[in-house]
Amino acid sequence: MLIAEVSERYGLSQDTLRYYERVGLIPHVNRNKNGIRDYTEEDLRWVEFIKCMRGVSLPIESLIEYVRLFQLGDDTVEARQQLLHEQRQALAARMAEMQVVLDRLDDKIARYDQTIGKRERTLNRP
Numbered sequence: 001m002l003i004a005e006v007s008e009r010y011g012l013s014q015d016t017l018r019y020y021e022r023v024g025l026i027p028h029v030n031r032n033k034n035g036i037r038d039y040t041e042e043d044l045r046w047v048e049f050i051k052c053m054r055g056v057s058l059p060i061e062s063l064i065e066y067v068r069l070f071q072l073g074d075d076t077v078e079a080r081q082q083l084l085h086e087q088r089q090a091l092a093a094r095m096a097e098m099q100v101v102l103d104r105l106d107d108k109i110a111r112y113d114q115t116i117g118k119r120e121r122t123l124n125r126p
Contacts (some may be wrong), residue, residue: 001044006044066083
């Protein structure tokens with residue numbers, strides 16, 4: 001699959017895909033005889049994985065380390081699992097912080113709704 005097709009399929013710019021490849025987030029992408037990137041199904045799985053992880057703001061550095069460890073083989077399974085656990089803990093902490101903010105926003109919106117409701121009831125009096 002050509003880079004333009006991958007870009008469209010995953011909603012990532014071609015520059016982003018090139019960057020991901022350059023920093024090692026996507027292991028080596030094969031090129032056709034004309035030197036054009038030709039993404040395989042395995043490459044697409046990496047793109048999907050990276051997009052998912054970046055979608056929740058996992059650090060690029062952690063993902064680069066994960067890919068590096070993956071490429072080293074089965075001897076790194078425990079290290080990869082540890083890295084994933086650490087990232088999960090960090091994500092759970094961020095989600096908890098976001099829930100606090102969401103609750104605060106809900107409270108603020110409810111107070112506005114109450115104020116507007118009172119004003120509207122006042123305006124609708126005969």
